[in-house]
Amino acid sequence: MSQSQPTEVDTETDADSERESFTGQGLPRVEDHRILTGRAEYIHDITPENCLHMALVRSMHAHAEIVGIDASEAEAHPGCELVLTGEDLRGEYNPMPTGIETVTTDDGEEAPIEEWSLAADTVRFVGEPVAAVVATNRYVAEDAADLVDVEYESREAVADGMAAREDEVVVHESVGTNVVDHERLEFGDPAAAFDEADHVVEGEYSWGRISGVPLETAGVVAQYDEEADAFDIDCNIQLHTLVDETIYETLGYDADDVRVNVPADVGGSYGTKIAIHRYCCLAAMASQQLERPVKFEEDRVENLQGGDMHCSERDYRMRMAVDDDGTMCGLDVWFVDDFGAFPRYPVNQVLKPLSVLTNSYVIDDVSYEYDLVLTNKTSQTAYRGFGVDPHIYALEMIVDDAAREIGMDPTEFRRRNLIRPEQMPYTLPSKNLYDSGDYPATLDRIQEIVDEERDGGLLDPEIVEAKREEGKYRGVQPSVIIEPGVSGSDWTDRQRSDREDLEERPREEVDELPEHLRATVGEDGTITAFLATDSSGQGHQTLVSQLLADELEVLPSDIEVDYLDSVDAPTEYGSAASRMAVMLSGATVGVAEKLVRNLEAIAADHWDVSADEVTYHDGVVERVSTSETLLLADLAAIDADGDDHRRSVSYNYDHPATELEEFDEALAQKLPVYPTAAFGANAPIVEVDVETGEVEILTFYTVRDCGTMLNPMIVDGQAHGGIAQGVGAALLEEFGYEENGQPQAITLFDYLLPSIENVPKIEMEHTETPSPFTETGAKGVGEGGMIDAPASIATSINDALEPLGLEAPADRIPVAPDHLRKKIRDRER
Structure with a gap:
């Protein structure tokens, strides 16, 4: 409840107001x-008169050359109106925009990364479309698509992000490498911090591919108007005024000639529908060719297998410099992010963690480095949290490891390093600001709740001991997590900027x-x-x-x-x-x-x-x-x-940070600017069955603050939904791949979503510390539960299994039963 x-501040209504x-x-x-x-x-309900339907022929190879496509039988099928192939698009249309358009090769040349709506020469992931079939209805279109004969010459695939860095198998041969973006940023003097610290703690952590899996998959209805030479496109794309360029540029038209309309109701997105422009373009192209409306609705297998909707997949190597008294002195972050076959929009999710670089802690000296790699998998896109969730998870894991290294209680270790309310607004080493908040008080409150459970509750010592005799280990680790809010746009093309020039970039060039x-x-x-x-x-x-x-x-x-x-x-x-x-x-x-x-x-x-x-x-x-x-x-x-x-x-x-000089440096250098920092303290009480490796969350306690709550019911709904998604990420969901690039989760029997069986009772409290930077004092609230729940669940699993002496048992997300059982077996040996 x-x-x-x-x-925490005076928010009383003016006495004169009635x-x-x-x-x-x-x-x-x-x-x-x-x-x-x-x-x-919904898009499903929109079917204009005389509308045709589209189905796609998709590659079953992760990496292969297209030797030839024979569409004659499909074209002869009754009801089939059109078959489009990649070769058909080359003369009339453009490739789709990519997040990184060119890569500098070893010989200094700029090699383009081109992605077409239909592959013509090479397929680079299972599910990549190679032909579009348009027919009188979807059933006929599917039947005709089965008649398209595609001859492939299979090639070796690479499906592991770390292995892809070796470039033994290159996804785009013309580029010559799978590492298509890299950056190292240093703030303060991290080298000195590590040299002078009493301890240097190292950890390796992995975050698997997950996604939002919205109830409504991608859908589009496109109509070409020959007289106006323009398109009307109804679809459920997210950010339709920002990313519509991915549609009109691909079609080769001006923005005013391609009207993109999104219904008032969309069956979920969570970021995953930002990159559905392929479908919009193909339906529009077919409509132009046939001068009739064309509709496409993605089915669930298409969505899971090749819908370009997976999120970040990262391998972290983290180091923390710590002194004997529990002071966090330095942080070193390095990770590989597996983007799949193409660096889709948006690539800037590798940078967003800079907005919460040190989470809720005071750490002045930090280095942050990443390799953005391509593999033979469906492309990833944004997902609720936008790359912050794996960063927070890995950071909280290294905090746990550091506390145990110096023999300090992890909660006390966190408390000693929290940003304090008198330091607000607080400038991070990465130049973003936290606007307001009392993090120590929030941690104290969640600790009070945990202490109450130790007295006759779920964590009562007698109950905990009795459960251990049954092979079930209970634990909890409170933590304070930040949700950055209200992003601007100017920083989001940092990867496409000359980064060497950003240090001298004048503030006047910033355009939000x-x-x-x-x-x-x-x-x-x-x-x-x-x-x-x-x-x-x-x-x-x-x-x-x-x-x-x-x-x-x-x-x-x-x-x-x-x-x-x-x-x-x-x-x-x-x-x-x-x-x-x-x-x-x-x-x-x-x-x-x-x-x-x-x-x-x-x-x-x-x-x-x-x-x-x-x-x-x-x-x-x-x-x-x-x-x-x-x-x-x-x-x-x-x-x-x-x-x-x-x-x-x-x-x-205007964006709240636009006129605030406190954000000048971050804005000018195209570092992520998020002027609100919602925060919360979590304490999920977990129970781990050491015989099966299964994890049950008995109760998820959370204290949350998003500034002024404009509508508490909506705030609660957003938080509950985000935490439910975080439970799925932590324990259930993953788009696994075999070594040859074949996806292992293409149905909801394989991709496990949370349900009433495993979403726990959520006990939620709210405080309010209004933001000084916003009109009403409100802060962002849409991504919090997904950002913070996986980290909190993982650290609680670590706490539960600490008596067994396991080293970072929750060192990968999801923390699946077989992973924990292996950790336990290895220790028993």
């Missing part, structure tokens, strides 16, 4: 009614994307707001209706919230990176202020009085001298007779 704790605020209340989500009553429209919001007063006096970003179920419509209701002093029920497509909306970052609650707060305040000024101006002109003789309140404009009022409907009717339509306004809210 969630509980609200006393706030209006109850809707913001901060757990109002039911306006989205839920249409979803629960079956009225929500604002959040766009529109609002208009309708003839009936209701207000419609238009979001420029798409939603993946975060409750944006609810938040805007609450915020705007407060600003305009009307009811949330008087406000409708809709979405803009990619042509009508300006380019903006969109719904990602724990961003929208903060950005929508600022945009809503700004658009409301602008609308109020316009409504007062309409009334002043109508009454022929000066602006200071009218005032807006409670959804009306009042003439001060006479107390006459005009309702919103009256003002809309008056404005309808004019030419300037002042009842419709738009507003662009």
